[in-house]
Amino acid sequence: MRAGWRRGLIELRQSFTxxxxxxxxxxxxxxxxxxxxxxxxxxxxxxxxxxxxLALPSILGMNAAMGMVSMSQLLTADREDGTLLRAKAIPNGMAGYVLGKVVSVAGGLVVDLAILLIPGLFLVGGFAVGAAHWFTFAWVLVLGLVATLPIGAILGSVFTTARSQGLIQLPMLGLIAISGIFYPITALPGWLAWIGQLTPVYWLGLGMRSALLPPEAVVVEVGHSWRHLETVAVLGLWAVAGLLLAPVVLRRTARRESGSKVAERRERALRRVA
Incomplete structure (x- = not known):
């Protein structure tokens, strides 16, 4: 745990230098x-x-959900260059590796959200910023990260090369388009709205809106309600599923890694460059 925490902080510092x-x-x-x-x-x-x-809180939720893509990209890159193989070779290396990635990705996301949120509050205006609202913002963000980062770890284990990450980007863009980020989901056709509500992206956006918007803004939401209980339930289900599946998938991925496979991927990458 200590090594993973230190690793995450080192990677986070490096990303800002x-x-x-x-x-x-x-x-x-x-x-x-x-x-x-x-x-x-x-x-x-x-x-x-x-x-x-209405859009600013939704964009914050979308950015938090995009942490799964960042996690997936990092894991895929570390498989290609042998980092994952080296982590497997030391005692408790996989646990430290995963914790380090969670710390670095979550820390980077929090900073990115601050870069957007602080100027956005002054640029747009009309937000509720009391203590209760910031508490809601905090628990939605934490629960959202727990729900999405394990999914990113699973996707990073499934896709074997950095070039295949485009297969993740396209579905994510589609989900963002129907998740009520730039326009309330109530303006979408009913069947699209139902699909959007199955994803963590929508519920992160809804939770952020409930934290930052005044109470009367709830009239643009489904059922004229912030649906906090449903937010906890849906994000909680995604979190439980991810936390149960991610360790299993990561262990299987690590067992399949070997020096010959890393060398083979490196050779393929060199041939593409050449």
Missing amino acids: NGPELVSHFLWPVLMLVALFFLRHRDFGATGFRLGA
Whole structure:
């Protein structure tokens, strides 16, 4: 546990001292702030609520859910370069490795959310920022990370090369499109709204909206309710499923790793470059 914690903090610090990774930390939040700037004065229908105010909490939830993609990409890259094999070779190495990834990915996500949230509160306005709201924000974020990061670990174990990560990106973009991020899910056709509500992305967005928006904004939600109990139930189910499956899948993946497979993947990568 101590080694995994230290590993995660080292990786987190490195991500903020590395040029390309530093750009990635700021690029997406800045693009979202630009989108919010153009939405800040647009109303949602006849409700009188600003579309920018409805979108900011949803974008925060989407960013938290995208942690599963980051986790998947990191695990896939570590399989290719032999990092996962080295972790398997030492006592309790896999446990320390997974903990380190959780610490680094979750820490990076929290910083990314702060980069977006703090300017966004001033740019858009109209948010509720009392102690109870921040408490809701905290438990939704923690539960959302527990629900999504194990899924990322599973996906990183399934896909064997970094080139195959595109197979994850496309479905994620589709889920984001129907999850009520940029427009309330009640404006979508009923069957699409039901599909969107099966994913953790929607419930993270809903939980963030319930934390930051004033109570009267609930009229744009399904059933005119923030549905906190349903949020806990759905995210909890995703968390339990991920926590049960991820260790099994990771152990099977680690058992299949060998020096010859790492060398074979390295040769294929060199041939692609050449």
